[in-house]
Amino acid sequence: MSDRGELFAGDDPFAITRAWLAEAEASEPNDPNAIALSTVDANGLPNVRMVLLKDIEPDGFVFYTNYGSVKAQEIDAAGGAAFVMHWKSLRRQVRVRGLVERAAGPEADAYYESRSLKSRLGAWASHQSQPLESRATLMAEVARVTARHGTHPERPPFWGGYRIRPLEIEFWADGAFRLHDRFRWTREKLTDPWSVQRLYP
Numbered sequence: 001m002s003d004r005g006e007l008f009a010g011d012d013p014f015a016i017t018r019a020w021l022a023e024a025e026a027s028e029p030n031d032p033n034a035i036a037l038s039t040v041d042a043n044g045l046p047n048v049r050m051v052l053l054k055d056i057e058p059d060g061f062v063f064y065t066n067y068g069s070v071k072a073q074e075i076d077a078a079g080g081a082a083f084v085m086h087w088k089s090l091r092r093q094v095r096v097r098g099l100v101e102r103a104a105g106p107e108a109d110a111y112y113e114s115r116s117l118k119s120r121l122g123a124w125a126s127h128q129s130q131p132l133e134s135r136a137t138l139m140a141e142v143a144r145v146t147a148r149h150g151t152h153p154e155r156p157p158f159w160g161g162y163r164i165r166p167l168e169i170e171f172w173a174d175g176a177f178r179l180h181d182r183f184r185w186t187r188e189k190l191t192d193p194w195s196v197q198r199l200y201p
């Protein structure tokens with residue numbers, strides 16, 4: 001018998017993440033889907049930045065970015081990444097570590113299409129993570145891509161999604177007197193079933 005309790009109920013860690021995110025959407029002041037995405041560089045030095053989690057699929061977490069960015073280069077080289085989501089309003093966190101693949105093609109096209117025109121043009125204009133001389137240079141680039149791509153820009157070939165396919169998902173919920181609840185779902189391979197372990201806080 002599991003002593004996990006209602007917050008951690010069920011066998012599907014994606015369903016728990018979705019349920020917690022839905023709660024956070026009601027209580028967070030903004031960006032409840034913001035995640036701190038961690039990568040590692042060629043020397044093993046960790047790196048971290050916020051991105052927005054755009055989809056929780058049956059077996060993956062998807063975010064969008066520029067494929068030339070530092071994060072993309074680090075992900076492509078290492079093949080893996082980690083992220084943490086923390087909601088101050090709920091006093092809960094979700095931690096994820098896994099293997100990463102590109103989510104390009106129709107799925108990325110559909111998400112790109114759903115964005116505002118300015119955001120779509122912005123994706124064309126930003127050489128993300130490259131040095132930028134001035135704000136004026138960026139605005140000139142926006143004007144240039146607007147003239148070139150008009151009101152129906154295609155998704156840039158250098159912009160799309162990444163799907164994190166987790167090997168570990170850990171849920172943490174605040175408890176009285178720092179006796180928090182922690183449960184970790186793990187699997188050695190993506191095709192293995194999950195096993196769940198309660199951890200000391």
Ligand SMILES: Cc1cc2nc3c(=O)[nH]c(=O)nc-3n(C[C@H](O)[C@H](O)[C@H](O)COP(=O)(O)O)c2cc1C
Binds near residue numbers: 053063065066071
């Ligand atoms: C709340 C928040 C959400 C963000 N969402 C994204 C995002 O979804 N995709 C993205 O590429 N950058 C996003 N950024 C910007 C990144 O944090 C980062 O500055 C940028 O992607 C460059 O990172 P890199 O040089 O490590 O590749 C976001 C920043 C903040 C503060």
